[in-house]
Amino acid sequence: KKIQPKKDTYVVASDSTFAPFEFQNSDGKYEGIDVDLVNRIAELQDFTIEFKFIGFSSAVQAVESGQADAMIAGMTITDEREKSFDFSTPYFNSGIQIAVKKGNDKIHSYEDLKDKKVGAKIGTESADFLETNKDKYGYSIKYLDTTDALYSALEINEIDAMMDDYPVIGYGVAQKQPLTTPIPREEGGKYGFAVKKGKNPELIQMFNEGLAELKRTGEYDEIIGKYVKDGS
Numbered sequence: 001k002k003i004q005p006k007k008d009t010y011v012v013a014s015d016s017t018f019a020p021f022e023f024q025n026s027d028g029k030y031e032g033i034d035v036d037l038v039n040r041i042a043e044l045q046d047f048t049i050e051f052k053f054i055g056f057s058s059a060v061q062a063v064e065s066g067q068a069d070a071m072i073a074g075m076t077i078t079d080e081r082e083k084s085f086d087f088s089t090p091y092f093n094s095g096i097q098i099a100v101k102k103g104n105d106k107i108h109s110y111e112d113l114k115d116k117k118v119g120a121k122i123g124t125e126s127a128d129f130l131e132t133n134k135d136k137y138g139y140s141i142k143y144l145d146t147t148d149a150l151y152s153a154l155e156i157n158e159i160d161a162m163m164d165d166y167p168v169i170g171y172g173v174a175q176k177q178p179l180t181t182p183i184p185r186e187e188g189g190k191y192g193f194a195v196k197k198g199k200n201p202e203l204i205q206m207f208n209e210g211l212a213e214l215k216r217t218g219e220y221d222e223i224i225g226k227y228v229k230d231g232s
């Protein structure tokens, strides 16, 4: 028996650019793994959503303040976030990684980041990782608002390195962005769809049911395969 939605429309906040999870295609329309998953799940489970692509930290704030009912934004499930959010079952295995400009052969380890400027998007797992390890490796951190700004900062040498989720860097590399990843990934991050703790429990249930169905039918793999080619 189907779970009943409690709202006519659920507002789902998301990042502004986080390809291949959400990004504007050449027609200016948003697409990506997160977009396709939620749209299909809403169809299967008979609920209505409205996406708001407002940026990662804005999405976090929108859910916390009740301006959005949920978020999906390649958001890593962490103990810290579980204090204020309820997450769906994980829908994607990820992790974070340092990237430098292609042709930069001076950085091979975190130690090589000494006295360098490393960028990350504000409010992310990468930003937390950099903050935690700053004194150990002796780099400084530059926080950027969006993934676009982060990749541009590297491009124009405003930063020497950046940290981001590896499927996002991998997608950039596959799209011929001049990037290289000289340091092994930090594995283990899992993405979840999130609501404010204690709110909209039926939405999490419907997401989980829909996700399970997409996995059963193979449609989940089709959606991933549309955006992620093997080896990236």
Ligand code: GLN
Binding pocket: 015, 018, 056, 073, 074, 075, 076, 077, 121, 123, 124, 125, 126, 165, 189
């Ligand atoms: N997975 C990372 C996090 O949750 C980055 C998400 C993002 O930039 N959209 O912090």
